[in-house]
Amino acid sequence: MSADVEGRWAEIFGPKYLAATIILCLGVALLAFNAFLSSTALPTAVNELDGVELIAWATTLYLVFAIVGGAGAVMVKQRLGSRWALIAMAVVFLIGTLVAASAGTMSQVLIGRAIQGLGEGVVAALCFALIPELFPNRLVPKVFGMQAVIWAIAAFGGPAGAGALTEFVSWRAAFLVNVPFVVVFCLMVALVVPNSAASDTRSGFPGVRLLAIGGGILLVAIASVLPAPQAFGLVGVAILALIFAIWLDRRSASPLTPSGAFWSNTALGPGFWVVLLMPVAGAVTAVYLVMLLQQLWGFGPTLAGAVGAVMAVAWSLSSVAVANVRKRSTRAVLIRLGPVFLAIGISGVLCGLIFTLPPLLIVSQLLIGMGFGMSNGYIMLTLIETTSDAERDRTSALIPTTQSAGNAIGAAIAGLAANTAGYAVATTKEEVLTAIIPLFATGSIIAAIAAMTALAMVRRVAPAPILGEAQVAEAA
Template sequence: MSETVEGRWAEIFGPRYLPVTTILALGVTLFAFNAFLSAAALPSAVRELGGVEIISWATTLYLVFAIVGGAAAALLKQRMGSRRSLIGLALIFLAGTLIAATAGDMSQVLVGRAIQGLGEGVVAALCFALIPELFPSRLVPKVFGMQAVVWAMAAFGGPAGAGALTELISWRAAFLINVPFVLVFVIMVLAVVPRGKRADGAYGFPGLRLLTIGIGTMMVALSAVTEPVVAAGLLISAAALLATAVWLDRRATQRLMPPDAFSLHSAVGSGLWVFLLMPVAGAATAVYLIMLLQQLWNYGPTQAAITGAFMGVAWSLSSVTVANVRQRSTRRILIRCGPLLLAAGLGLVLMGLELTQLPILLIGQVAIGMGFGISNGYIMLTIMEASTDTERDRTSALLPTTQSAGNALGAALAGVAANAAGYPLAMDSGAVLASIVPLFVMAMGFALLAFLAALRMVQLARETPLSTFAEE
């Protein structure tokens, strides 16, 4: 078995793969832009329509329905084929966009955001499922590197673009900017994506499993805005529900997930744990850093956002850099180092805040970004290579859903830790600094758990025969 896998950047942007690369970039752009849209556009919508008490639900519902849609993506692809699924759910996303953009009150905005989340959750998951279908294994690291850059550009440019459209035209324009992107996406899918095979036979609707996933995700989201004791109960209940959903799925005839999802006895299951736990750890800075910089160092919104952006820049640059690694042994080292860099970066950010040292904080931000950048692509590639040919659709589609679930769980746990430590009541810098220590300690703990899961994943990956996808 060869230890080297060759692939060149020019290939994914060459005539053969450029249309598919463009489709994946558009899918990631839509997901990233709309994940950050609410912060920029919805405050203006509230000023026009009222309903400030429910503004947070615009993000919550988008996230919950995106996770539910992502969970169902592989089954939809199996039943409808790749092309029909992508086009159908892109049009559902477009319908949600139009509902929100033409809203006469905030409740209609919430309906639109929920429909947007459902459509985009499926589209994002299917885009991941298309990667092993349309690209050989040797090009997958390049595709993931490209996606990291597109995500960073959308994450930075999305709020700025939405803010500019809101300020210069209307908050409705920030929603309607999705329309041309969706139409281009649909045209590209019609031209490039094969119809795919539709499985024969009768199917049952996995309503109980999807409902369980949806309620569990909703409980996670609600825990971020409740008292610590109530939040702890919600998180325990959510964990039980999500574990039940996995248990039910393993016993179903038509599964939503691979049979070894989140099992520590397989490379796929261990890899999914790494992919879940790293965003949980990273949420500490993702949720609180910009606010802390404004509180503690009197930074303005722009200066704080630029400081926070160092993580995303480091993520993108490191992801592109390591995409050229060919040795599988080196890739395994990168997988193990990613969570350790994440833990070290979190510690440095905390140290920088406590000592009021910007250089230390920036080094920490870069370390966090590199932790994700050097490992994420190879975690996903290893999971895909370890998955059997019959399960690869389910495995690939589950990746963005798992990451979204990690972001949601991390934000909720960060809120619980900060609230329990008295952060909302802290009136001076000393009290604020004392209250964030448990938050960062918890985040570093999850990063170390991700490291242990990565060790297990690498060990099992060595023992798992490579699939036909990995041999391409």
């Protein structure tokens, strides 16, 4: 079989797909760079604006509104069409950026971050929805691999660039870096994305569902900073709110999610649980590792950040390395192994910290990154391929929204586990190490559950060849 049929890396950068690749990379870059730019610039901003106690809310509100935006992305596309939906929500993101960058009070920063999150949530979801529209299935793994590379570049370049801008110019300049990204993105969308007509279908605004989703995630975030009894009660209320949102969506004539997501006898049932649970588990190291390296090993911020970024590099390299896999059996193995590597890696990081073994910690970080990189693209591709054409937009848009929800829930669960174990009041290295054991154990258990769910997912994928005769003839 020819390389053309299999798909080559050069194709996504060739004349036919280059513009689409640039658009999707810019859409991911808006999210990736903004995450690292803002996290680096915010400490200086809150000190200047006397809002240190509100710094966590700058991230929490961003994530909550991003999840709400992602949940409503398909509705926005139906009403405006792909091109104008992307441009309009990129402008919303730009407005949020300008509000935050010009802030005179911390309240204004929070408002700007919320607007940023709403715009970026829709943009990210629609970019995912465009992948099966703009690329054939044989190139989709390479598109996901390219997106992983963007995240790795952001992980290294974002903090360094934002740090330099904040130190030598202003924290406001670090926010304003988003402006040229948005301008170029809008121009490329106007030139390349098809001007699909808005849908004739008109349904009521899903305000109750979006409120329940956003409120549920927000309650989980609040729970992470409360004492254990109140925190567990709030988590229970949050779970009920999210279940209520899903129940309402199942009964709606215009659902926000594809039928079968999270529960069904198809791959969509367990598949979306894998998409959710892996970032929930990974949040343990994402939130705490850099801080722990400084507390326990005396690393400076730069060295600790570099060790933390090893995971992102491994994610990108492994994603690129497996992008040429065509056999469904091999893809199924990668999907099953991803959460297993994640569970082993989280446990290895804990052992590395306890026994002061930097090589073990580095190898474990590599395993965590490889766990995400080897499986992420094929989990997403399987979900897209399993969905009917009528619901493909909903499936594609729900993937980044679910990942964002996983990151938010994971950070909250990690905070709850750490605080319940006494991490916040630990003063000695021994006390810190004792407190983080339940934290990492929680992450490992969640990753193990994701591994079992991934096994159920691949068992429910209908066996079929990667390329049929008609597809081969068309590709050739």
